[in-house]
Amino acid sequence: MESDNSGACSQCPHCCDVDRVTVLGLCKANNQIKINTYLLHKGEEPVISGENGSGTIFFSHCNLKCVYCQNYKISDWGYGKYYTVDEVAEIMLSLQRNGAHNINLVSPTHYSLQIKEAIILAKEKGLDIPIVWNSNSYERVETLLQLEGLVDIYLADFKYWDDNNAIKYSAAPNYAEHAKKAILEMYRQVGNLKIDDDTGLAYSGLLIRLLVLPQNINGIQSVLNWISEEVGNMTYLSLMSQYYPTHRADEFPEINRPITCDEYDYAVHIMEGLGFENGFTQEMGITPEWTPNFKE
DSSP, X not given: OOOOOOSBOOSSTTOXXXXXXXXXXXXXXXXXXXXXXXEEEOOSOHHHHTTTOEEEEEXXXXXXXXXXXXXXXXXXXXXXXXXXXXXXXXXXXXXXXXXXXXXXXXXXXXXXXXXXXXXXXXXXXXXXXXXXXXXXXXXXXXXXXXXXXXXXXXXXEOOOSSHHHHHHHHOOTTHHHHHHHHHHHHHHHHOBOEEOTTTOXXXXXXXXXXXXXXXXXXXXXXXXXXXXXXXXXXXXXEEEOOOOOOTTGGGOGGGSSOOOHHHHHHHHHHHHXXXXXXXXXXXXXXXXXXXXXXXX
16 A cells, blocks of 8 residues: 655645645655654653553654754654555554554654554554554644544644744744644544553543743643643643753754753642643653664
8 A cells, every 4th residue: 555645735734735746845744654763662651651662653754843853853854764654554563563552653743644544554454552643733623533533542742822932943833723723623532541540551532741841932821721721620731841952942042951940840830720630740850861863
């Protein structure tokens, strides 16, 4: 099975309207799936990684251009190798055979329709572990609707509330509006995160990630208020302290440093004040040790 992803591309909110067979859009991906690496990854939340690891596939390119991206070698520089839909399905099955708790698709948005075909094919061949859609939430509802019934867990970022910051740091116009619509659609599809009592592993539902940025560039109070009001404070959150300056962060003095304890404590205080009880926090001083050694 081969997918050419031909036609005017509108898989993500950029709606570049180009035929990726011959022209590249903002994501710089063409019509073929490109992957840098796949492995059993133990750096996700405990309910995702478990003991064996999450069967993680790191896709090359990205529909955001985050100046501080920790995976910039693949997201921005595009390191990786091309695979057919059939080969991607086989990667999923090989990860399952090696004991993966789930299939974790990292930054999949710009390959959504090809990945959909790969998931269907892999399931036909015996894939029966959860599918995790590990997304920056700059998604179109129209695309997410095509994944309904195929994705079990949505692992969704909410990066910014302020549009100026979304444009400045990630080249993502109207990020919050698109992320809100996307997260509500994800929630409609899978509901709150469900965890198996025996294994401690998530098997379905929504988990929202918030990477705390310096100087509250996220607009964390507005983000958490919205989640509380529109999704509910039973939502599982992952409040991450692991930001460190990398890639092009040195071009922006205000983010060219790790976050402080006060900045992280501020986010925790708001989260607790809104009554969120489900989810995960991180210790300060997390290092990049879980960032894979991406292939050039």
